Amino acid sequence: MKLIALQCVMVLSVLFVYDARAQHKSPFEKTNRIPEALSPINLSQVMPKGWLKTQLEENLRGFTGHLDSLVPELIIQDDIYGRDRLTRQVKSKDLGAVSEAGDWQVQFLWWNCETQSNWWDGYIRSAILARDTMHLIRIKGYIQSILATQDTDGYLGIYDKDLRYKFDTENGELWAKATLLRGLLAWYEYTGDAIVWNAVKRAVDNVIVNYPPGQSHPFHVNKPDAGGLTHGLVFTDVLESMYRLTGNHAYLDYCLFLYGDFSQQALNEDGQYDKLINPGVPLIGHGVHTYEQLRPLAAAYYASGNVQLKTAMDKFLQKIESTTNPSGAPAGDEFIGGRKADATTTGYEYCSVHELMDSYISLLVKTGNVSYGDKVERLFFNAAQGARHPSESAICYLKTDNSYYLTGGKNGDTSDRNQTRYRYSPVHKEAAVCCVPNAGRIGPYYIQHMWMQEDSALVAELLGPCELNTKWRGNTISIKEITEYPFEHKIRFEVSTEERMKFPLKIRKPAWAMDVKSSLPYILKDGYIVVDRTWNKTTKLTIEFMTEPIMRQAGQEEIYFTYGPLVLAHPIDAVETITRQYAVNTCKEMQYTPVSKTIYQYIPQPDQHIKKLRDNPMTFFTTMFNPDSWTSESIELVPMGQTILRQVTFQKHSRE
């Protein structure tokens, strides 16, 4: 008995030692790299059509095509990558002023690189996708001038030789490069220009030489608040693109190194490994930082295959879920502050909407999991469209799902006279010119990821009107996607191949689709409609998703409605005040006050009726309780993306 007991103890202690070792294994160690499920298609092979094309063209006529004229002092007059690179002198001079006004303003030193490069990134992609010759010529000139700033050692960036790569304070070294190189890579995808490719490759090599993996600490800083430094983590976007273009795994290994170093430094950032795996630590940081950090973590997980990073990613996604509003937009106005989403009180920044959408696209590419496609569509069709002015070239920097006033402060709040973000502007210079550049990126990022490929299949991932023209497996293929989606649920595909070709065409089935009608035989597999056949000349395929308006729960006490991927809202009539007129293409700033202050309530009943207007399939009516007149009224609901002031959620009425 004793012997057996001793053996048991020995076995247990061996298990214990084994377990303890397993627990102490680094989450940043490589185990088995995981290949991505899908490959993005070259952006020049997808052409937007219908409303997507119209929107790109509107942006090109407005803030995306002309931001340099709207804020010349931030773009034209500050040659931050060239003549006006930051030096030790500039730094110390500006730090003097900054120390009185607070550390926050240290960021002004690098801000213009973000404004400029994020703007160019959206502008380049928009011009390519819209095939706009005039803008493409202008962009070509910019590409030549930015490449001319590259030093002989490959350095492309915003710091002079006395400063670069030698920081222990806030800096924008990697962030300036991440934003710039994303745009240059888009131009390379379109042109295939070897000069651009070599410039990007040399710039990335210059980073790797100066921040050698395993032997340097790019995220080391003497104060934990360092927004420019931590934005630089999304340099992984560039590295992942480089990997996809070259197949060189060293770029992915460098993603793992960056995320590991970021996680191990003292920084006030939500996306650090130790914070993510602790469910008791809520998201509190600057929203846009937090939501973009999902991408570097996902890149590190796929580069390493380390299950500990998978756990961190799953817990991160759960935390984000709790900050997500009905529109898909994540809390962050500017900070998240540990709050859960509330349709009236948690505002969201346009930058966060773009960055979270891009993070979900990254997860869609990696996993092929259709649920990320639903998340992308929810954000783009509702949050992004709903914070973009329906008829002018302007956006809200901050907005809430329930938007009762847009006069600067949140829903009419006037306690902070400097709060100007809750209104429409083509610039938002008083706050920061960060959101407007991202409003020019979000459409192109959606469009260029509408089609993706697997080894043996073409996949329609994000739905809407477009045309794919690609050379795939030695054959020229064109697929027209004719639809007004998401404003109709029928999509007519026209598949043309140069030669007879057998392959499966896969179409993402949205989660809300209760049933599918198809003009050709199909099977459903892993959330995809798979039409596997021999395609010859031109084949027509019509897919229709069947659904009804759905009432959904927002928290415990509120409900809202969706129809397909669209969140519905009651539009509130408003008085418009133009607060500034720009000389550029009728661009203006606008505020809105409501004509009526009624906030409708919902009386719980077993079957809440919502009626579709027959001649306008996107207008609905439902009955709600008016607490001002104490009567029930029939009110209109439309897609929230078409509204300015609106009520999205309805609180349950209690009759007491």
Ligand SMILES: [Zn+2]
């Ligand atoms: Zn912003």
